[in-house]
Amino acid sequence: MEEIDTSVNKKRSFFRFWNQPKHAAYLFMAPSIIILLFFMVIPLVGTLGLSFFDINIFFTGTKFVGLDNFIQFFHDQRAINSMWHTVYFTLLETPTQVIVGTIAAAALSRTTLFNRFSRSVFYVPVICSLTTSGIIFSMLLDPNIGWIPYVLHQFGMSTPQFFRDASLAMPSIAVMTVWKNFGVTMTIMLTAIQAISPSLYESAEMDGANKKQQFFHVTIPQIIPSLGFCVMTNLIGSMQVFDQIYVTTAGGPEFKTESAVQYIYSRGFSAPYQLGYASSVATILFVIIAVLSISANLYMSHKEKQMR
């Protein structure tokens, strides 16, 4: 009888312990922590560890080389170029997407049937796979079989080599990415704009502010936190650009659209399978993204405080 009591008591105290909010919180966090640990933290630490070794994908002839891989990066023109291409893509894509998404959100903020329909249409590319979108754009812009070059040709214009001309290739990829992703930015900004109190617009109107002035002096200051979030997520996503380049130009012409992630992939997962060196470039990219993200975050927080 006493044994049963002890067992019931143990169970009760176990549930009581985990029922306390400060302990239960850990239970709720556990799934996310486990996922983050296995899919982010461990691979990240693994990548950092590998970057100090001369190691191939077959793990044969492994040698500790210290910082040699990082030194090699600064002498590898293709690697440095791939970083510049990534920054160039980010500078093209991030502001364009945030601006287009914000303008679309402002234009479609009123809940009418047409606006609701337009929001759905603009969101459709988001649910398409990036690879599929890349293939569609490759075909649309192909100088031989593409519909867009054909139309331009009919109007007497020369046929642009969108993905084959070094100067046009990266802007073409950026435009495709904006088309594919601006629906996400639009939705976030839409939520932010709809949360603005109508009384602010009424006061602005009474003060004689026109629509443009209302947008810049009421809407923008109110959506700064959401704007900051969009800039940050787009920035990080753009710095990791891979799929659309892989499908459309494969880094060409002459590696002029090769992104950092693509270079890392080709070094690590195709001949010469230099996993150690690829890891060191990945580590450098990680540091760059971290610095950019923290700087952007600090700037947006500062701006937010200023606006208030």
Place this chain on the structure above:
Amino acid sequence: MKHGLIKKLGVVAAIAAAGLSLAACGSNSKSSSSSSGKTTTITFWNGFTSTDGDVLKQIVKDYNKTNKDHVKVKMDIMTWDNFNQKLPTAITAKKAPDFVAMNYGDMASYVSNGTMKEMGDFYNQSGVDKSNFQSTARNLGVINGKTYFIPMQVQGMYLYWNKKLFKKAGLNPNNPPKTWAELATDAKKISKLGNNTQGFAMPKDGSAIMYNLLQDNGAKLMNSSEKKSALNSAATKKSFDYLQQLINKDGVGPKNISGAEADNLMLAGSLGIYINGPWLNSGLKKNKIDYGINTLVQAKQGDQKAILDGVGFGIPTSTSDDKTKAIYSFVKYWNTTKIGKKWSLENKCAPYLKSVAANKDIKADKLVSTMYKQIGYAKPYYPGNKNMSNITTNVINPSIEKVLAGNNTTSVMKSASKQIDSTLSGN
């Protein structure tokens, strides 16, 4: 202990990084190695995604039905790109298939990393006649004196021409160019037909064409010890200048086009002359293109130079001895006259078994016998060199792109030569 930790970290990082690409490929990388009853199931990866894949599927199906060794081949066909990305990761993660069909150019790097089994004892199996294999084909699978691969297919690059466009351009449709100079003359005439018609296409990833051109002109990639680059030469410059003049200056074909895009042009009937492997035949036939095929053009009339390439069967070291026996059963079946003949005739491939070459149906097939003629004098290009696939991907293909884009050929050559030296020295 330290090495073990590195391995574990490496495996986790490699698998995590490869996870997305493997998932995207959507194929099961798990090695199905279970034996149910007496049946041994062996998994087989290859890259025959075209119509040749359909023939291969039929052969495997027939083998699974008829073989008396209780072997079942479970095949996974993917693009060669996917194959080359998945296989190293699968080997490292100990999820490799039981056997593969692999391009000869890629084999040496696997062998040098100790990931492939020696297969020399295959030729000692009862029912295998070693002397029936052409020695050049057999030697394609020999690396450092040991046999690692058994022939599955041999091939070269051949000259294709569109007879309809030849007629339109006032050329004799039954007289294809025999030399690179004649090719340039004919291609120029065809490109003047207009309406998006191209005379000749040189893909930016056309290393196989480039290697043939370099070899024809007497240029070499490496010195005889294969430890230093020998690319920096007048013969290389001549080859680069020839291509630049043809594509960039004379404009007989597109400047920036991939192999797949060039194939499409030929299949659409808007390309006059093209150089490609035997796999183009099926598409051309399907699209009802009036075309011809001939041995590769030469630097001089009467020369006989060409590169021999192909696909071979290989077994990763993770495969057990029992399964190796089962694989030998299938490879033996593949190398019978019946299957060799079927593969050659249906895919328009040159045979490498003497008994197949002597068959009257093979001799009567014009396309196959033309290809067979070239196989007779073709030689492998730097066989067994583990750096070849790296040099092709990271040095030669980018150089082709630069040459076609109009960059200075001397500086492209010098830079490529430096890169080859750096690759060979292991930096």
